[in-house]
Amino acid sequence: MSYVSCAECPLRKLDLFTPHSPDELKLIQSLRRGQVTVPGGQDIIHEGQSDALLYTLWAGWAFRYKTLSDGRRQILNFLLPGDFIGVQQKMSDALTHGVQALGDVQLCVFPRDALWHLHRAHPEMGFNVTWLTAQEQSQVDENLLSAGRRSAEERIAALLILLYRRAAAMLPDAGATGVPFPLTQQHIADALGLSLVHTNKTLRKLERLGLHRIEQGVLHIHDAKALARAGDVYATMPPPRPLV
């Protein structure tokens, strides 16, 4: 799987983004350095790295994470196709988190100053980047609410329904076929601040209640309403998003 022009980017067909003029597309295209593939489980950016490039995720999932000195890991949020990687690290600062691929991942590469060029040449698109960044922040906010105040059962339910919504937004008929779900239970545990064992038990509990099923990397939601209720997720949180 590979493509040459941004105009033909498969992501563009999903109408998740604001339309772009040929002019804007040409700009993005000119900034783009190329593509890379990163194998699953490997870091795209290391924790503390200070010379990271800018990436756009266009196939596969990834996640941002931080670790404590003794190895405890906290996953901050998950990245799906269309998301940015490395925006946080502006100027000369080091990135205070790492980014790791979940399964093989395909990226578009941009130079570090691409963001600045974008702002300069097309303020509107620069504006959108701010929007996207804020959008991602709201995901972290939600995860913090989970880790801080939700019970184990609520956390799992909330994570499943929220990830499901994001993944389903790029699929034609997610309801019937389920959505790809490349996380292991260890990832879920690290995202929610739970132990692996308790994550497993809670996951099974919800499964036995008939709310969902995870099978061979595919997540099926049987009762989205009940799951959202179990997770105390009311607002329709993250709707589509612009740019890229």
Place this chain on the structure above:
Amino acid sequence: MSYVSCAECPLRKLDLFTPHSPDELKLIQSLRRGQVTVPGGQDIIHEGQSDALLYTLWAGWAFRYKTLSDGRRQILNFLLPGDFIGVQQKMSDALTHGVQALGDVQLCVFPRDALWHLHRAHPEMGFNVTWLTAQEQSQVDENLLSAGRRSAEERIAALLILLYRRAAAMLPDAGATGVPFPLTQQHIADALGLSLVHTNKTLRKLERLGLHRIEQGVLHIHDAKALARAGDVYATMPPPRPLV
């Protein structure tokens, strides 16, 4: 306390920000609608509000928070003078979190489209807003790491040292006099995902160890090194910041 021109803004003297040309200052000034005071404990923006303005905090502290339907509250991060309020809510979306004043607070008010004007007229400043937003995100990341993976003792230590650093950055001689600290233990508990009682006990424990002291709204750090170690806080996280 009140001032008229942005050029005379007391915050500007702190060299926390990138210098601005008279031109840039004039732009900000022209966008500014006025100032408001919000009494302590009151919401600056309500959870779910969709018509919020844009604010700049220039005196007092505030915090962003989310709540679950049964009232459990999670504080997402604290806002100190110089921070933005309401950037997350772009376009027509509602804000998914509330912002509340900690003690009386003074704000500069901007119209909702000020950000857009800023981007358009001064891409460099718009760029800085993205930077600031990312900066704030890294604070939330750190808090998520705390809530998810740190023990109660580590959480408290990390919160204290991090808030101390931010507050001390605006004071001439924080080491000797301590820094203002308007949080109640309930705020600390809600920020760290702990119960009020356990927060109190842990706080006392660290205090008895001689690491810090909180007295009449002033935080004294006795052993910053040990506190940082106790909180597993290595990186010098959030250094100064630009703009405003």
Place this chain on the structure above:
DNA sequence: CGACGTGTTGATCTCTCTCAATTAGAGTGG
């Protein structure tokens, strides 16, 4: 002076963690 907010401390209770062991599938190599 009683009501209220904040801080403090002791006594249970329980949710979640840690330790341990088992099963199943995917590779690998002989």
Place this chain on the structure above:
DNA sequence: CCACTCTAATTGAGAGAGATCAACACGTCG
């Protein structure tokens, strides 16, 4: 084709960090 190894998922049992319940102290305020 079959041991051998590794990773991921499961399940049971005991332990513990932190929650909940209860009381009390202190200062402010109408």
